[in-house]
Amino acid sequence: MGGTVARAYCTVQVSTVMAPLLEARSLAKFYPIKGAGRGAKLHAVDNVDLMIGAGESVGLVGESGCGKSTIVRLLGRFIDPTSGQILLDGEDITAMSQAKFVSTPGRRRIQVVFQDATESLNPSFRAFQSIADPLKRLLDLRKGAEIAKRVRSTAALVGLPEELLQRYPHQLSGGQRARVGIARAIAVEPSLLILDEPTSALDVSVQAVILKLLADLRDRLAMSYLFVSHDLNVVRLLCSRVVVMYLGKIVEIAPAEALFTAPRHPYAQALVAAIPDPARRGEARPRLDGSPTSPIDPDPNACRFYGRCPKSTDLCAKSMPPLRAVGPDHFAACHFALSPIGGNP
Amino acid sequence: MSLIALARNTGYAFGENRLTLAAAIILALLALCALFGPSLAPFDPLTTAAAAKLAPPSTLHPFGTDALGRDILSRVIVAARLDLGMAISAVALSFLVGLALGSLAGYFGGWTDRIVGRVMDTIMAFPLFVLAMGIVVALGNSVLNIIIATMIINLPFYCRFARSAVNVRRDLGYVEAARMGGNGSLMVLLNHIVPNILPPMMVQASLNMGWAILNAAGLSFIGLGVRPPTPEWGIMVSEGASYIISGEWWAFMFPGAALVLAVFCFNMLGDGLRDLLDPRKRV
Amino acid sequence: MAQLEIDNLSVEFRTRHGVVRALESVTLSVARGEIVGVVGESGSGKSVTAYTVMGLNDEAAEITNGRITMGGIDLLAAQPEALRELRGREMAMIFQSPRTALNPIRKVGKQIEDVLLEHANLPRRDLKKAAIAALARVRIPDPERRAEAYPFELSGGMCQRVMIAMALACTPSVLIADEPTTGLDVTTQAVIMDLIRDMSHSARMSTLLITHDLGLAGEYCDRIAVMHAGHIVEIAATEALLDHPAHPYTRQLLAATPVPETRLDSLTSIPGQLPDLRSTLPPCRFSGRCERRQPVCDERELPWAELSPAHIVRCRFPL
Numbered sequence: 001m002g003g004t005v006a007r008a009y010c011t012v013q014v015s016t017v018m019a020p021l022l023e024a025r026s027l028a029k030f031y032p033i034k035g036a037g038r039g040a041k042l043h044a045v046d047n048v049d050l051m052i053g054a055g056e057s058v059g060l061v062g063e064s065g066c067g068k069s070t071i072v073r074l075l076g077r078f079i080d081p082t083s084g085q086i087l088l089d090g091e092d093i094t095a096m097s098q099a100k101f102v103s104t105p106g107r108r109r110i111q112v113v114f115q116d117a118t119e120s121l122n123p124s125f126r127a128f129q130s131i132a133d134p135l136k137r138l139l140d141l142r143k144g145a146e147i148a149k150r151v152r153s154t155a156a157l158v159g160l161p162e163e164l165l166q167r168y169p170h171q172l173s174g175g176q177r178a179r180v181g182i183a184r185a186i187a188v189e190p191s192l193l194i195l196d197e198p199t200s201a202l203d204v205s206v207q208a209v210i211l212k213l214l215a216d217l218r219d220r221l222a223m224s225y226l227f228v229s230h231d232l233n234v235v236r237l238l239c240s241r242v243v244v245m246y247l248g249k250i251v252e253i254a255p256a257e258a259l260f261t262a263p264r265h266p267y268a269q270a271l272v273a274a275i276p277d278p279a280r281r282g283e284a285r286p287r288l289d290g291s292p293t294s295p296i297d298p299d300p301n302a303c304r305f306y307g308r309c310p311k312s313t314d315l316c317a318k319s320m321p322p323l324r325a326v327g328p329d330h331f332a333a334c335h336f337a338l339s340p341i342g343g344n345p
Numbered sequence: 346m347s348l349i350a351l352a353r354n355t356g357y358a359f360g361e362n363r364l365t366l367a368a369a370i371i372l373a374l375l376a377l378c379a380l381f382g383p384s385l386a387p388f389d390p391l392t393t394a395a396a397a398k399l400a401p402p403s404t405l406h407p408f409g410t411d412a413l414g415r416d417i418l419s420r421v422i423v424a425a426r427l428d429l430g431m432a433i434s435a436v437a438l439s440f441l442v443g444l445a446l447g448s449l450a451g452y453f454g455g456w457t458d459r460i461v462g463r464v465m466d467t468i469m470a471f472p473l474f475v476l477a478m479g480i481v482v483a484l485g486n487s488v489l490n491i492i493i494a495t496m497i498i499n500l501p502f503y504c505r506f507a508r509s510a511v512n513v514r515r516d517l518g519y520v521e522a523a524r525m526g527g528n529g530s531l532m533v534l535l536n537h538i539v540p541n542i543l544p545p546m547m548v549q550a551s552l553n554m555g556w557a558i559l560n561a562a563g564l565s566f567i568g569l570g571v572r573p574p575t576p577e578w579g580i581m582v583s584e585g586a587s588y589i590i591s592g593e594w595w596a597f598m599f600p601g602a603a604l605v606l607a608v609f610c611f612n613m614l615g616d617g618l619r620d621l622l623d624p625r626k627r628v
Numbered sequence: 629m630a631q632l633e634i635d636n637l638s639v640e641f642r643t644r645h646g647v648v649r650a651l652e653s654v655t656l657s658v659a660r661g662e663i664v665g666v667v668g669e670s671g672s673g674k675s676v677t678a679y680t681v682m683g684l685n686d687e688a689a690e691i692t693n694g695r696i697t698m699g700g701i702d703l704l705a706a707q708p709e710a711l712r713e714l715r716g717r718e719m720a721m722i723f724q725s726p727r728t729a730l731n732p733i734r735k736v737g738k739q740i741e742d743v744l745l746e747h748a749n750l751p752r753r754d755l756k757k758a759a760i761a762a763l764a765r766v767r768i769p770d771p772e773r774r775a776e777a778y779p780f781e782l783s784g785g786m787c788q789r790v791m792i793a794m795a796l797a798c799t800p801s802v803l804i805a806d807e808p809t810t811g812l813d814v815t816t817q818a819v820i821m822d823l824i825r826d827m828s829h830s831a832r833m834s835t836l837l838i839t840h841d842l843g844l845a846g847e848y849c850d851r852i853a854v855m856h857a858g859h860i861v862e863i864a865a866t867e868a869l870l871d872h873p874a875h876p877y878t879r880q881l882l883a884a885t886p887v888p889e890t891r892l893d894s895l896t897s898i899p900g901q902l903p904d905l906r907s908t909l910p911p912c913r914f915s916g917r918c919e920r921r922q923p924v925c926d927e928r929e930l931p932w933a934e935l936s937p938a939h940i941v942r943c944r945f946p947l
Contacts, residue, residue: 063813063814063815063816064784064813076521076525078521078524078525099529099530102524102527102528102529103527103529107525107527108527111525112521112522112525114518114521114522115518119517119518119519120517120518120519120521120522121518121519121522122519122522122523122537122540122541123519123541124540124541125519125537130519130522133523133526133528133536134525134526134527137526137527137528137532138526138527173901181522184522184526185525188526203669203670203840204669204840204842204881204884204885205669205880205881205884205897205898206897207884208884208886208895208896208897209897211886211892211895212892212895212897215892230813230814231814231886232814233843233886233887233888233890234886236886236888237886237890237891237892237895238892260888270815271814271815273818274814274815274817274818275814275843275888276817276818276821276841276843276844276846276847276848277843277846277847277887277888278843278846278847278866278870278887280847281846281847281848281866281867284822285818287815287818287819287822288815288818288819289767289819290769291783291785291786
């Protein structure tokens with residue numbers, strides 16, 4: 001998989017040929033595993049190339065263990081990659097460790113909105129403090145009045161009533177907590193907002209409000225989004241491009257509509273087919289059963305999906321399929337992606 | 346928390362739990378004794394009166410007198426200062442040092458954790474009271490050394506608690522958010538994690554106080570640390586123990602009861618303190 | 629005759645902060661071989677309904693009215709001993725978070741054997757075989773080996789299958805599934821739901837599927853009951869409910885649920901919030917959030933309007 005292919009999919013997507021906002025090159029994260037043999041490594045993320053243009057909303061989907069949480073932590077610069085680079089506006093932000101990155105100007109340009117369920121708000125901070133803290137540290141604001149002004153304007157932007165700012169997280173509803181989390185992330189005016197399952201803990205009605213808020217903020221503040229979710233319907237609403245991961249590798253990249261109407265990779269096909277659809281009630285559909293193979297020292301010469309894939313041929317066991325163009329802005333890593341769907345190789 | 350909020354929460358916590366309130370009142374009385382002991386005592390605790398020795402409880406001497414004719418009530422009241430003072434100092438020191446070492450070990454892991462762990466293991470390898478005895482013997486009999494000894498043997502308790510409390514919270518969302526918000530590691534630890542572990546640690550400290558009092562009294566009981574004629578509950582129990590057989594029960598009973606009461610009340614208070622300090626229960 | 633009938637059920641919880649009227653006049657029936665979905669947002673009372681049927685409610689819960697009958701047996705009047713007999717044998721429940729619902733220090737095979745020992749009157753030497761057979765029925769590959777595994781060694785999907793195997797070990801006539809696929813990947817969810825559906829139909833069980841996901845209920849349920857703040861607001865056959873919702877809440881819930889065809893601008897949300905169930909509530913608990921509200925909605929008893937034999941809605945002005 002060469003640089004040409006990797007860059008091609010972004011320059012075509014982004015109309016003006018300019019450097020993308022964020023570019024991940026050959027990003028990999030391996031964790032040493034004790035007790036599974038000498039030098040055994042868990043391949044959480046394996047040689048991933050990803051690009052996000054300015055103002056673009058990219059969705060990232062895949063089942064648990066596929067590496068999307070690791071990607072969030074890598075791109076959010078919470079952990080250092082084992083190898084590879086991350087370029088922010090062309091500048092390598094992996095040249096320094098993540099501990100040093102905290103004090104660079106790049107830190108405020110990438111912010112993360114976490115899933116509410118993981119206690120993403122400090123239980124002993126009032127909402128005001130949670131939002132004010134990054135302002136104090138990243139924007140170096142000192143005057144209390146200035147900080148208060150920005151906190152209040154950000155709260156207004158996310159539709160959080162001012163009186164709620166004095167509350168503790170346990171005194172707020174799920175939707176209100178989500179808003180505080182978003183406010184905290186956008187207060188410093190980042191260029192890239194990574195959203196890690198921001199609505200999965202919310203009721204559907206609250207989710208609808210938050211999703212519309214996110215769309216509105218993105219347009220108003222000209223941010224790029226990396227939206228990570230297991231809920232494909234939600235991803236489809238907000239994202240123009242979707243990336244599908246499996247066992248640490250990207251298996252398909254496509255414009256959102258194309259992915260949902262005509263996915264090319266067998267895993268993506270299974271994923272889309274599994275979305276509950278009232279219109280297909282009672283239909284017996286082919287299901288993807290089983291679990292992913294082990295991410296520990298996987299065979300570098302075999303497709304990661306081999307064995308679980310309904311196609312699984314000898315070729316799949318011998319050669320790792322590269323990410324290849326299968327349509328306009330559409331890429332899939334499967335030897336049979338170009339064949340008619342359902343047809344024989 | 347503002348003072349008003351603190352007062353409101355205190356009222357709420359005490360309203361919920363009458364036993365905690367009772368414990369707090371008794372401890373307040375003991376604290377009064379500690380602060381104003383000499384003024385409150387009806388007699389001078391040190392004055393001996395051979396004629397009145399081992400007098401049973403009466404209106405003049407509600408707790409009776411000891412072998413040297415000293416009023417036991419006065420001595421019990423004045424002793425509060427020393428016993429509570431030693432325990433509070435030792436616990437406070439243990440708490441702070443344990444919090445610091447444990448938090449660093451729990452957050453940074455690696456060598457910090459290993460070294461701190463080994464030090465704590467070494468301390469815990471000894472039967473703790475014996476270690477305290479050894480420290481006092483080595484450093485010399487004095488109140489300060491009792492405090493140091495008690496502090497050292499209590500250290501692993503706080504250190505482990507802080508370590509695991511920090512470890513559990515280290516990977517939570519709000520900690521990652523704090524790093525994302527520009528906080529360096531120490532800032533994250535101090536401003537974001539420690540405020541959350543203080544409440545449970547303070548509950549532990551309160552429960553630990555009872556043990557610290559017993560420890561300090563125990564050392565004095567066996568003759569290390571505080572020397573006669575200083576009034577101190579441990580020594581008083583030790584002196585009074587010789588007279589159980591001959592029937593003068595008041596000599597050890599009242600200082601012993603004071604010890605029991607103090608320990609019991611600190612334990613009761615521990616629960617109330619948790620309710621008071623838990624941000625989730627704040628109104 | 630319906631296998632499970634809930635008739636006019638009202639449940640209250642006595643708490644430190646007041647009496648919570650968690651359920652009011654809940655009426656629902658499930659026939660043999662039918663899958664009925666109970667859909668609603670958090671706080672709607674769906675889990676309370678499930679737990680009340682199983683008799684697993686907290687001590688603070690009090691059933692103030694109503695009847696629950698299963699196969700003719702009055703569950704609320706039954707003695708605790710008799711109820712315990714029924715639970716596990718005639719009625720079974722699958723919970724959320726499968727890994728936490730299983731005993732972490734006991735092998736899964738043994739856990740199934742425990743259920744069989746308690747309820748199935750099998751001789752001890754047949755227990756192990758029966759447990760392995762139960763695992764095979766839920767299509768766990770290599771069941772003999774898996775029976776020796778502990779829950780932490782199995783994936784979330786596997787654990788859920790084990791829980792289903794335990795629930796179905798004695799072929800109950802009623803199965804209650806409380807958010808059985810929350811936390812599972814969508815591919816695993818599809819497999820588990822297919823399994824529940826197939827087993828429900830083949831064993832002719834009355835199945836109650838509790839979920840907040842209207843899309844999921846839409847694909848797997850024969851009928852759907854929509855709950856709001858402790859009330860059932862609408863019950864209908866699935867197609868009828870999804871195509872012609874009669875209750876304003878149902879319609880708004882559908883409008884807020886993203887399905888493949890939704891566009892962001894057509895997604896709406898439901899105004900207002902769930903009313904406080906401790907306070908005195910108007911007869912229609914949705915009236916505070918309803919755009920079609922009229923003064924009479926707050927004054928008079930809420931009627932049961934029958935739009936067609938199988939389509940009931942509790943609204944004075946159905947759509």
